[in-house]
Amino acid sequence: MDLSLSTRNVSGAGGDRTVVEVGGEIDVYTAPKLREQLVELVNDGSYHLVVDMEGVDFLDSTGLGVLVGGLKRVRAHEGSLRLVCNQERILKIFRITGLTKVFPIHTSVDEAVNAVD
């Protein structure tokens, strides 16, 4: 399965948020598409991102690298990058790499959109 991406703007408790809905497999082949999407959003001035991973079937370290790269970019603009994920198989990858300490991980898009630091 290939990667699917869609974005929408949502108004949350802390201000405007851009939700990036990701579906399919994020691996060494598809991760560059996600990277392009995140770079484009930041270049267009969207600094508060919520990446919805509920439709993701597979994630590897290449995908983690892209998310970390995205986080770095939004932080340069005092932005935020929050993840939405409830799938144990995906959460496990964040845990074994210690990235649960780096990313705020939420159980729903609603919760992530309304989260305030």
Next chain:
Amino acid sequence: MAIVELRFSAQPEHVRTARLVAAAVARRAGVDEAVLDEVRLAVGEACSRAVGLHRSNDVTTPIRVVLTEEEKTFSIEVGDEVPGAGVAAADAAGVPGARAAAPAEEFDDADGEDEMGLAVIRGLVDDVEVSAGEDGGTIRMSWPVSSADVLS
């Protein structure tokens, strides 16, 4: 002992094929269903790393994946043909989590993916060997297979 061997050109799109084949063979070998996700991820990480090494070193030969089914274990060997590449890998693999402990600012999109991939493999697989030689490096991983008879 039965084997399945796969060779593919160092192109990112073929890594998924390697994952699918490895998971299918592992399932048939009797690897626990709950562990198949780990097999899929680990072989994907090893292949992604090999693809990256071949491409960055302009090595045009294929990546080799050997899936071996033995009585009590199922093992996967992923071999690259980049001389000495595994040396740094073996060092990195000796300190799993080192990359994960680094602050996020030290990561970048491309930098450190190699080490992060190895950290993931180390975190997932109990039995891993990373070796390097004149002809290239090898990552060998193995999992136990269930004692129940496997239908053939």
